[in-house]
Amino acid sequence: QVQLVESGGGLVQAGGSLRLSCTASGRAFNNYVMGWFRQAPGKEREFVGAIRWDGVSAYYADSVKGRFTISRDNAKNTMYLQMNSLKPDDTAVYYCATVRTPWTTAKLEGQYEYWGQGTQVTVSS
Secondary structure, three states, X not given: OOEEEEEOOEEEEOOOOEEEEEEEEOOOXXXXXXXXXXXXXXXXXXXXXXXXXXXXXXXXXXXXXXXXXXXXXXXXXXXXXXXXXXXXXXXXXXXXXXXXXXXXXXXXXXXEEEEOOOEEEEEEO
């Protein structure tokens, strides 16, 4: 059974940085796209970004492009989300997820089969 566990959330002032981690277990980690989503209060869950299985290619939502960076360490079964220049609008519960189908890219929530429990990120103004 695949399990994903996020960590690293917290409270930060606008303009600050946080790094989230997502550690996977339960199957081979290094063959599948992994992604980050977030859900703000009263809003639908939205795509933040994702990284290809080999870590070479990452892609992002326009709202975070240039501020957030995704990386992965397959030897540690861990994916990271480095968030810089944080804004109050980035406040949300952040989820990591992975797919069961070997998609080349995955931006849609429905493409992801496995989800973590989420970690809260709060950005104060």
